[in-house]
Amino acid sequence: MMKITCDFVDIEEEIQSSIRSLQLDSSENIEVEAVATPEVVPEEVEKPVEMEEEQKVDTVNAAPEEDLHEKEDDIKRHLNVVFIGHVDAGKSTIGGQILFLSGQVDDRTIQKYEKEAKDKSRESWYMAYIMDTNEEERAKGKTVEVGRAHFETESTRFTILDAPGHKSYVPNMISGASQADIGVLVISARKGEFETGYERGGQTREHVLLAKTLGVSKLLVVVNKMDDPTVGWSKERYGEIESKMTPFLKQSGYNVKKDVQFLPLSGLFGVNMKTRLGKSVCPWWDGPCLFDALDAIQIPLRDPNGLFRMPIMDRYKDMGTVVMGKIESGSAREGDSLLVMPNKAHVKVLAIHCDENKVRRAAPGENVRIKLSGIEEEDILSGFVLSSIVQPVTAVFEFDAQLQILELLENAIFTPGYKAMLHIHSIVEECEIVKLLHKIDPKTKKPLKKKVLFVKNGAIVVCRVQVNNLICIEKFSDFPQLGRFTLRTEGKTVAVGKVIALSPAGGAA
Template sequence: MTGDVRMDHAAHPPTDDEEIQDWNGDCDEPMEVAAPLPAASEDSNRGIESRLESLQLETKAATHVKDKVGVVPKEVEDLNDHEEDRKRHLNVVFIGHVDAGKSTTGGQILFLSGQVDDRTIQKYEKEAKDKSRESWYMAYIMDTSEEERVKGKTVEVGRAHFETENTRFTILDAPGHKSYVPNMISGASQADVGVLVISARKGEFETGYEKGGQTREHVQLAKTLGVSKLVVVVNKMDEPTVQWSRDRFDEIESKMTPFLKSSGYNVKKDVQFLPISGLAGINMKTRVDKSICSWWNGPCLFEVLDSVEVPLRDPKGPVRMPIIDKYKDMGTVVMGKIESGTIHEGDSLLVMPNKANVKVLSVQCDENKVKQAGPGENVRVKLAGVEEDDILAGFVLSSVGN
């Protein structure tokens, strides 16, 4: 019988008893069959149900917490998006008499910090040579309009950006000519630090410093407009009439110091003098070589700018942004420096004094779109709810509640 069952296993599946008997027949000892599991009691069922329920609640709570954690505050999000925002930010305005070398120095800074490549410099060199103005090629980096290049004078406030190890800078290249003083004012009003460029060339310092020269006027305007720190760079030190002369540098410093004091500057604390050559880029990114200038032991321009103390600002204060310019670009765009508070995309703000309620559509900083911008930043803010014609330079973008 056993053999029959085995042969016909597929056709006639054996019963449990037959299967057991069958295996018993093959084994020497009878096989013990495990006792069936006891039926689950009502109490244990209830226990399992309640445990499942609590597990579901725990999972739900964990998901809820995850969702909450997933909502990253705007500030954190912005910091993650823009690592460079962790660097402090400073606005530097270049001021001084016409032809002192402001645009050339600004252009050289951009070249040394890698913002302009060699090919562009070669192009500008050729362009300047064609105009018989060989020494102007560095200024072409900052002076971009044809009018400025033909005249060799800055007219509009040039704007550019560069970075050092610890700081992001916005350069504002102000015009030196007295016909464009209003433009110089709009540049200085946005700055935290002033770089006063003085020409060491024989006769040029005297012309700028005498009555009617722009050196004096620019210093007084900068102080009035809130530029509290001043770096006085004595430029053109490599010029044949100067040749890195210590006497010439000391003469300029001794004449400027009493005037800076009378303009309200604390010379020991807020003013730093240093010699440079803007055209050759000497003592700017790296310290001047002893073989060129043996007597100067101080820092170079980049070191001075990097160590300037930043004025205290309040990112949590009420929004205050004086508007310096406006234009139309699929909406109304206003430009200016945030003096207090933080502007976020989507904020509802007020344009004073005409009390226009506006909404922030986007914020642009250093040519990049950002979700928010804090005090000290030079920004372009696109607004909804106001026409470009209804805004004038001097109006203030401010918070609604304050």
């Protein structure tokens, strides 16, 4: 085969001339390729290539992966939900069922957990295995650490925080509840189980008080195990639990009409969770299912442009220093310069992850992992606060607080010199009451002039609190989540309070 290359000028004559001059045999194939010389049409050849390259660049700039996640995050609101309640009420089972119903866990995994639970003669625990992942929790049938998972409805992204119910692990429960926006109080309807949790010493009461103190303003009270043979979806049993819980919730500071909602369900079988309860199962219930109730809850919006505050829950090393926590105020962006307090370390934000997605920006209320430069992992402790450089968080050894005494240990007197463990945001620190300033009249809420030497259960008192190590806190009126706390002694919550004045340690920064 022979190629003949020519210009577009007099193409036919050139071809014929070439054929005659070469005296080609008629059987030989000839391919004619017309190639445009650069002088003739340079722009027509180059232009489409240039346009294609420009289009590629535009596509990349228009929607990088991070921006897509950011746009998606802006569409759906995000809420942190903590599951609280007495041990064995069914918190982990409900959490596992939510993940199964929302498609986070497949049937094969469920079958595996079902077999594992059956082998341990604990058939009804298999749903809890989704949330309780370590062997200690599965062997004991008790949640120890705060389980964390994610699911979505059409309008909301939820982070589930599965708090332990056993009294030995209340500090872990406090850690989970301090990160939450709304609470799901799980109560067992089974005969005897509700009473055990509700009576003095049961965790139902303590969890409600702690949740309110830690800023969980909205509460869903789910009456679980309604399918139990001792209950049988009984309206009377449900009504009895509601009538006993309502006065206690009011006493704990909840507005029952606005902030509390009751609903019945079965966590083990997922009844009244994703779809509404059928009349054939429970003819007297005409309220929402759990997913609808969670979707309908409204909480006050946080200010994304406020001063940045993020208490650090944990940290680890991963090609740099990564800190974990919930953004309580303000927003974080890649490239931001921030302070780690109280050691005043200047750091730069290298990357931000929400759930499993890398994002360019994170808004208040998000549980995030932030990679930092400018600080080593060993220079950060749980309880430190990632803060804006302008008006950073205050670091103190001493502060004034308004305390409500709940129930002191037997023979204990609340007086100057009283020592307890202070739980405030992600801080756990030993503290001492150094001065009682004045009592507050519970009816008028005004201070009493009479000098106070000690107080008893139920009293409201303003006192001065001292800690051994520098801690980062704020006044309750400025940043509620960094200004509310609990005092615990020997595994028991003895008082709840709020910070009303600070004594900065040599200035904030």
